[in-house]
Amino acid sequence: MIRAVIGDIPPDQLGITDSHDHLFFRTPVMPGQELDDVEAAVAETQAFAAAGGQAIVQWTPHGLGRRADALPGISTTTGVSLIAATGLHRAELYPDGFVDQVRPKLAEIFHAELTVGIGNSQVRAGLIKVAGGYHVLDSHARWVMRAAAEAHHATGAPIAVHHELGTAADAVLDLLVDELAVPPASVILGHLNRFPDQRGHLELAERGAWLAFDGPSRANHATDPWLINCLAALADAGYADRLLLGGDTTTARARGATGEGPGMPYLLAHLRPRIERRLGAQVADAVFTSNPARAFDWSV
Incomplete structure (x- = not known):
């Protein structure tokens, strides 16, 4: 499920x-x-739905304003399925003292948010979001990933990984898969377009993980032209069934409905046609439909 x-x-x-x-x-x-405006979130979700979208996976983890209370209403209003996240991001994204407070009980927090509810809501998370560092995993990242692995083994929830500038994905698999025995099919490696090393991507695919690309990205615009080439290299090597694509809209400015854009609709209005022209409709269907259905399915 x-x-x-x-x-x-x-x-x-x-x-x-x-x-x-x-x-x-x-x-x-x-x-x-x-991103803290419910009306703007509804407008963006409606714009995504108007472009043909049916589901959005929100990777915002614990402590970063997920607004779990608002998500069911947005889903009901727009008809778009929403998946929420538990987990923890890089330490520097939080207020002073927050990480030290929650770190000793992370596995407990993750498990509760996956099985009981987020905060005072009855909204349960559907994935665990963690984060690596730039080319390395610091002690914070390793602590969080160990807690995530514990929660995964108790629930079967997938683990989604923020890779700083697309790096250290191999180190993440070394830890989560090789050391902590998380199945690679339960690991989603994010932001890989931000480090467009096609040979490196192939090596990650060979290890059985999901490969997630964001596009477009204001913070990493220089890598946008490489996105389709990276997808093509993996598809040509037989890994079209491991690819995922998301918008990763992280600022109000980047929204399409209420900001400068391009926002969530860009995925389907612009990127999907490019993928279809370059790689074919079957690959596009895999990236946007059949692959997410498998990647976010819980396995025990």
């Missing part, structure tokens, strides 16, 4: 999916660009 915010759904009901995005996101390191 897939754990959406209004209840568990069969994988074949997920539909056309933005596999990595944010309806709500708030951190002290990005003042003035918070």
Whole structure:
């Protein structure tokens, strides 16, 4: 099953999916660009639905303004399935003292948010979001990933990984898969377009993990032209069934409905046609529909 915010759904009901995005996101390191407006979130979700979208996976983890209370209403209003996340991001994204407070009980927090509810809500998370560092895994990242592995083994929930500038994905697999025995099919490696090393991507695919690409990205615009080439290299090597694509809208400015864009609709209005022209409709269907249905399915 897939754990959406209004209840568990069969994988074949997920539909056309933005596999990595944010309806709500708030951190002290990005003042003035918070995603914290419910009406704007509804407008962006409606715009995505108008482009053909049916599901959005919100990777916003614990402590960064997920607005779990608002997610069921947005899903009901728009008809778009939403998946929420537990987990923990890089330490510097949180207020002073927050990480030290929650670190000793992370596995307990993750498990509760996956099985009981987020905060005072009855909204349960559908994935565990963690984060690596730039080319290395620091002690914080390793602590969080160990807690994530514990929660995964207790629930079967998938683990989604923020890779700083697309790096250290091999180190993540060394830890989560080789050391902590998380099945590679339960690991989603994010932001790989930000480090467009096609040979490196092939080596990750060979290890059995999901490969998630974001596009477009204001913070990493220089890598956008490489996105389709990276997808093509993996598809040509037989890994079209391991690819995911998301918008990763992290600021109010980047929204399509209420900001400067391009926002979530860009995935389907612009990138999907490019993928179809370059790689064919079958690969596009895999990236947006059949792959997410498998990647976000819980396995025990």
